[in-house]
Amino acid sequence: MSQWKQIQQLEMRLLEQVDYLYDDNFPMDIRQGLANWIEAQDWDTAADEDSAAAVLFFSLLSQLEAALSREHNFLQRHNMKIIQQQLQGKYANNPAAMARVISNCLNEERRILSTACMQQQKSLQNSVALERHKNMDHRIGMIRTSVQMMDQGVKYIENMQDDFDFRYKTLQSRDPSERNSEFMKQEVTILQEILNRLDFKRKEILSKLAMVIQEIDDLMNSQLDAALRDWKRDQQMAAIGRPLLTSLDQLQTWFTLTAQSLFQVKRQLDKLGELVLKVTYESDPIPVQKPQMDERVHYLIYHIVKSSFVVEKQPCMSTHPQKPLVIKTGVQFATKVRLLVQLPAVDYQIKVRTTFDKDLPPGRVTRQFFIVTNPMKVMDIEDYSNGCLSVDFRHGLKEKKSGNATKSNESLLSVTEELHSLSFEAHFTMQGLNIDLETCSLPLVVISNVSQMPGAWASIMWYNLLNQQPQNLAYFSSPTRATWAQLSEVLSWQFCTNSVQGLNKDQLDMLGEKLLGQHFSNSDHIHWSKFSKENIPGKPFSFWTWLDSILELIRKHLLPVWNENYIMGFVSKDMERALLREKKSGTFLLRFSESHLGGITFTWVQHGDDGEATFNSVEPYTKSRLNALHFPDIIRDYKVISDGVVPKNPLKFLYPDIPKDEAFGQLYNNLPSKGTTFSSKRCLTDVGQSLISFVSNFQPTHTYRPP
Structure with missing residues (x-):
């Protein structure tokens, strides 16, 4: 089509x-x-x-x-x-202008089609998820109904057995001389009939119990465990920026209802065991079948409670909420564990112990750390969690000093590639069952200086994007490669996490071209080193270092402008000129510098009397310059002068054709700067005005190359 x-x-x-x-x-x-x-x-x-x-x-x-x-x-x-x-x-x-117009239209059509396709896929996924949830709710509801009906069955057997026991003891209390009487014979016959019905009912209830136990087993293996794995994978992706798709509360409901059915089955089996102590007979089915059922139910209870012990909130420093799983020594971080199953009353408090690097691969010599805060806390019931137990931890780490440590091949990894883990353990006894709980965080990166944060976060992104193994701590000894389709999505998430504006297809295409060259495709693979470690050709920094510096610039200085979608951001110099060439004089666009870390520049077009277009760009504004300046005010107050020419602001229209003040008016500070001009020789400022940068070596007849 x-x-x-x-x-x-x-x-x-x-x-x-x-x-x-x-x-x-x-x-x-x-x-x-x-x-x-x-x-x-x-x-x-x-x-x-x-x-x-x-x-x-x-x-x-x-x-x-x-x-x-x-x-x-x-x-x-x-x-x-x-x-x-x-x-x-x-x-x-100018036929090339027509080609650019048609090219842009076709590319925009493809973007709109891609958006529609993604929406359809999301709708289909939501429909599939809804159907899966309905199926789970239905199965759990059917199991609970069956288990509750068996309560009535066990009660019926108990009443029948009480009747038998009463008649039997009454008969036993009769005078021995009456045993051959007609009445006694009738009573014996009635007792035999009751015993036959009791035997039938015991076999029937055991058969139903076996079916329910098997149904719960199937539910746990085919759906409940899978739902837990899906949530854990979803949590992995949410840690690196994707919106959380699944609800832990829904999972908690399923786990709790299933566990409650198992506890009820256990009570029913215990009750049958009590009945056997009062009345039993030759070929009684309960002593034969109950031990195996007990063992199976105990295993299922143990499994569901143990697997419901999860890390609800991965370790994260409050200073860097967008970058969980990166921990700095000496800085407190928070984490939370939760038991999804709502337990019956336990005999004593459940104490959870935290251990750092409990499961390091054998023989791996690396930096070692210890927790400086209390590693043990008691789980408590939270009202909003429907009675389930949880515990919050606030921990800090300190590095162990070891003067004679030697490094193996594995430990030759950089600090930001070393992966660590935080483990949580507990033990308690419930209804005669000894249950050991253990879970662990996703792999962590530990840094000692904030300058290591970009590299550490790159490791966290790469690991969680490509690795579903919860504890592959040696992953970066041989990291897997990512496709551009995978990586581009994660990069867009980083912008959504730091703002409300992600990256569009054109911006991602420019990034793909920068990383992979022209004519790249979504299936092209990127090696870990090329993404995070190797410098961009001709630049003293890596692709990720460059991109992360832009994210920081947006978060600290450009957030309102970025959220309004006024920053084109990622656009090549050739494309920049192609976009501006046919526009009115004074049309400008904003893009991030390719030569400076964390820099933003703007370029505007001017047309001479002969119609020839010239392009003028400013030296990039970096965070050090923007600490004292408000970027929208720079746009408002920007002026250039040349010898003998009255200073004027060359910036008229934000690309494609939005009047400057219409675009930025609401973002200006209340008080405009007065008399600020920009010169090829010096920057003129009034007293009290901040120093604002200028166009380097500006001459009206000169064409500028964007930095």
Whole structure:
């Protein structure tokens, strides 16, 4: 199916976005009439190559001419002639501009289609998840109904047995001389009938118990354990920025209801054991079948309680809430464990002990740490958790000093690649069952200086994206590679975590090109070193170090501007010029510097009397400069002067055509700076105004290369 046909099947909300793409520069009539031909051409190449653009321009005119000859509707022919004349007048001298317009429209169409596809997939996933939840609720409900009905069955057996016991003891108390009487014979017959019915009911209840136990076993193995694994994987991905998809409260409900059914079955088996002590007989089924059932139920109870012991909140420092699992020595971090099963009353308090690096791989010599706070706390019931037990920890770490430690091959990893773990253990006795609880955090990275934070967070992202093993602490000895499709999604999450604005397809494509080169694809693989350790060619920093510095710049200095989607951000210099070339003088766009860590710059276009476009860029503003400056005010107050020329602000329209004050007006500080100008020789400021940077070596006739 052609792209245009797919577009026409979109819902109205998305069709309105498509409608916005088309105007006099590229009328929708052409897109409709020449859909297949347009989609078959390489407009991206033509946008950069004048010769290819010229060929496509004249081919488009020929296609229009052919369409005109086939059109019999007079009004439609009239409209097509007008469009043809407009295109010739607009693009005859600049066919590359037409190629860029069409290329942008097709790329935006693909983005809109991709958005629609993702929404459909999400809707399907939600539908599948809802169906799975309904199925789980139904199965657990059926099990609980069956177990409750067996309570009545056990009670019926108990009443029948009491009747038998009373009649039997009454008969035993009779005078021995009456034993051969007709009445005594009738009583013996009645007792035998009751015993036969009792035997039948005991076999029946044992059969039902066996079926319920098997149903619970199947539920736990096929669905409950899988749901827990899905939640743990979801928690892994949420730790690196993806929105949490599953609810721990829902999981807690399923675990608790299933455990309550098991406890009820255990009580029923215990009750049957008590009944046997009062009345038993030859071929009694309870002594034969009950031991195996007891063993199976005890195992299932042990398993469900043990597996319900989870880390609800992964270790995280309050100073860096967006970067959990990175711990700095000497800084307190918080974590929380929870028991999903609501337990019957226990005999004593459940004490949880925390241990650091309990399960380090044997022979691995690395930095060693110890917990400086109390490692043990008692679990408590939280009202909002429906009676389940949990405990919050506040811990700090300190490194053990060892003067004679030697390093193995594994420990040659950098500090930020060393993975550690935090373990939690508890033991308690409940209804005669000894239960050991143990769980552990996701792997941690321990740093001693905040400068190590970017590298540590890169390790956490990479591990949790690609590794579902909870404790593969030697992972970075041989890390796996990521596809661009996987990595690009995580990178967009980082921007969503630090703001409300993620990355769009164009921005991600630019990042993919920077990391993988031109003509990359979603299936291309990226090695860990290329992402985090190797420097970008020609630069003294790695790809991730560069990107992380931009995230910090946004979070500390550019958040309102970024959230308004005013920063194009990631755009190549060639694309920057292509976008600005046809715009009005004074049109500017904001992008992040490729040569400075954590820098933002802006470039504007000016057209001379001959129509020639020149591009002017400023030296990037980094966090050190923005500590004293408010970025929207820089845009508002920016002025350039040259010898003998009155200072003026060259910035008029934010790309594509938004008046500057309309875009940034609400973000300005209340008091504008007065008399601030920017010179090629010096920066003039009034007393009390902050120093604002200027255009380096600005000359009105000079074309600037963006930094």
